[in-house]
Amino acid sequence: MAQFQLEIAITLLLLFLGYIFGRHAEKSHFKSIIAREEQHQGLVAVSVKSPTQDDSTKPGMLVTGSVVISVDYFKRFLAALRTIFGGRVTSYETLLDRARREAILRMKEEAKKLNAERIYNIKLETSSISKSASGNIGAVEVLAYGTAVLRVNQ
């Protein structure tokens, strides 16, 4: 009985910590994402495969950006509850949204360093890390990559 109570107490503590810190991390991350997206808005990044005629003669280069974000205990618990009843796993939606946007931003930041004009054919890969290891908290990785067209010095 005492052991069970201890387990419950630990779970509640983890839920509380997960909620407080997860919430804080998410808020500040969104803030940073929104600010940086505005900053890099000028750099066009599209999923179009073939560059425009103008761009096709310029040098191209692979640019990537990847991010790994861990899910907090509260989110994971909520998602586990969801798997019982079904429905939208809303607790993971913000997580993936943040990961995708952060990955694209990192890709853009790399492209900017290379003095790129535009990025074509951008693609996103999503994978989960340590999904199978039981008892481990999961993390999601999103990789964004595309072909940057570099500015030609004239």
Add this chain to the structure above:
Amino acid sequence: MKFTPAKVPEGINYSQSNPIKEFLLLGSGVLAVILLIVFLLGSLLDWSSKFIPFSYESAMAEPFVQEYVDEYGKGSAEVSQYLQGLADEIAPLMSLNEDIQLTLHYVDNETINGMATLGGHIFIFRGLLEKLPSENALVALLAHEIAHVKLRHPVKALSKGVSIALLMAVVSGQSNTDVTGLLSNTSQLAFLGFSRSQEQAADDEAIAVSQRYYQHLQGAHELFAILLAESEQATLDTISWFRSHPEVSARINNVAELANNNGWQQHGQSTPIPNHIIEQLAQDKAAFQLKKH
């Protein structure tokens, strides 16, 4: 085609709903389902425990009864025999099932307690024996414990305990889902308390037996008077007889009520506990205190 970069609109790809609200909704749903299962499983086990043969119960009890006796020390055989004799005298008045065997254990310990557990084993502690003013009170106490055995309360408590332990293992998942481990812990589960309704049923039996044995309820009154006095100054570790037991004053009222309904005599001459037993108890107490210091 001209491409104009635009600001990404916020909040399309994720829900703005309150996670706490979702958590509470889903959590209470799961809890409700679990409680329902516990309730259904508990009722099922409660109902089905009467089909468990008494011989199974005895076999299950064997190891931990021995362990328990070893832990608390064996009381003198004289007192055990006296208790056994009394129990054997009142048992025929209780129409026990034929296969039920009663084994009385006298425990040389200060605790004010008496209890019945699996396999018809009844433990009476010296602490409680010393408080009893008469044999009538002792008969009421023994009848109460024998009634637990007769009504199969220990096995019901055990099956409920096992089902709850099993559910805990399921809920908490992980390492302690070892079902064989659960059953090896029966010694712990065997001493689970009985529910209030079970105590009430045992009380009713005890009162009826007092009437049949002595033709009056003096013993039951004396027993509950002691319990009342004790419960008023009870600290949790000295007295475990009251946990889960009904309010003592309600039990006293119950005696009066049953007497009135059936036209039983409430008070009468009480028989004292034999002198040699009282002496033995005093000796045990002296020895126990000597050991403690």
